[in-house]
Amino acid sequence: MNKKKMEMLKRYRFLLVMLVGTLMILVVNPTLGRHVYGLAWDNILGMLGVLPPIFILIGLLDVWVKKETMVKYMGKDSGIVGILLGFFLGSAAAGPLYGAFPVAGVFLNKGSRLSNVLIIVGAWASMKIPLLLFEVSAMGFKFTLIRFVMDIFGVLIIAYSIEKILTDEDERQIYELAKKMN
Amino acid sequence: MTIVFYGVAAAGLILSLAKSKEKTKLALKKAWKAFENIMPQFLGIILLIGLLLSVLSAEQISSLIGKDSGWIGVIIASIIGSITLIPGFVAFPLAAALLENGAGYMQIGAFVSTLMMVGIVTMPMEILYFGKKATFLRNGMGFVFSILVAIVMGVLL
Structure with missing residues (x-):
């Protein structure tokens, strides 16, 4: 088998395992299997709601935003501006966390500082503003406030700790990966 | 939105x-x-989520993380929250329903926080962009932090 085919196989391995597994469930236990595929289908429809615009914006950002601009606002010396932009971009985002990773990829590729990108991912994961109203109405104001305030610190602490713990070589590899994925 | x-x-x-x-x-x-x-990766993860959510029901979850489940309940809630991946607009009503069904605030705090910060099923995707080390670190720290959130909720609510 040639190298390209091997890589294809590696990329699709997880999907193949899941497909074979769930199809087997569908055969052995049709009720459960149909439930699995029903939920997956709902999820795919939900994904069509958020992912296409995210990827279009990624493409536009990739083409139009110059590397120097990104480095200036989100790079190593961007300071508080980079941090605030990270929080803003992450919390204004819509869609599940897996939408954040490709966005992180393009930001890294354009020269964003790793901690700022981790702030985007952290805020995207836990501080989405469009979701806050949902949270207040379902969980109450106090619950929402405690979580939101704690998350500001949590996101910062996690972002900077990861940057501290990673060696220069680890960081180089992350930028290398981001390049590969874009 | x-x-x-x-x-x-x-x-x-x-x-x-x-x-x-x-x-x-x-x-x-x-x-x-x-x-x-x-x-x-994405389609594989969607199938995995479908499978997990079909196996776990709301009643099963709330029986594990009731008010009196204490620390074990918090740990179980964190693990469930880390594994499952439910969109926020589904998760909050679910969390509210679990509270009504007898789950405790501390356990629900851990569940909601890990649900958002820790994503075990999306780790294969995260690794593609951040590599193994950063991915494990982010998810591990998110887990510990969520337990901290749970403790604060337990004290304040």
Whole structure:
């Protein structure tokens, strides 16, 4: 088998395992299997709601935003501006966390500082503003406030700790990966 | 929210098209490539989520993380929250329903926080962009932090 085919196989391995597994469930236990595929289908429809615009914006950002601009606002010396932009971009985002990773990829590729990108991912994961109203109405104001305030610190602490713990070589590899994925 | 996102993307496309047709084409090509890169992992993860949510029901979850389940309940809630991946607008009503069904605030705090910060099923995707080390670190720290959130909720609520 040639190298390209091997890589294809590696990329699709997880999907193949899941497909074979769930199809087997569908055969052995049709009720459960149909439930699995029903939920997956709902999820795919939900994904069509958020992912296409995210990827279009990624493409536009990739083409139009110059590397120097990104480095200036989100790079190593961007300071508080980079941090605030990270929080803003992450919390204004819509869609599940897996939408954040490709966005992180393009930001890294354009020269964003790793901690700022981790702030985007952290805020995207836990501080989405469009979701806050949902949270207040379902969980109450106090619950929402405690979580939101704690998350500001949590996101910062996690972002900077990861940057501290990673060696220069680890960081180089992350930028290398981001390049590969874009 | 979806409409806002499509609006922003459409406005961006129109603006880009007005400035340069070539660059817009390139942008769309890059958008497709970025999507195509994660699609196989993504579809696999969607099937995994479907499977997990079909096996675990709301009643099963709340029986494990009731008010009196204490620390064990917090740990179980954190583990369930870390594994499952439910969109927020589904998760909050679910969390509220679990509270009504007898789950405790501390346990629900741990569940909601890990649900958002820790994503075990999306780790294969995260690793593609951040590598193993950073991915394990982010998820591990998110887990510990969520337990901290749970403790604060337990004290204050």
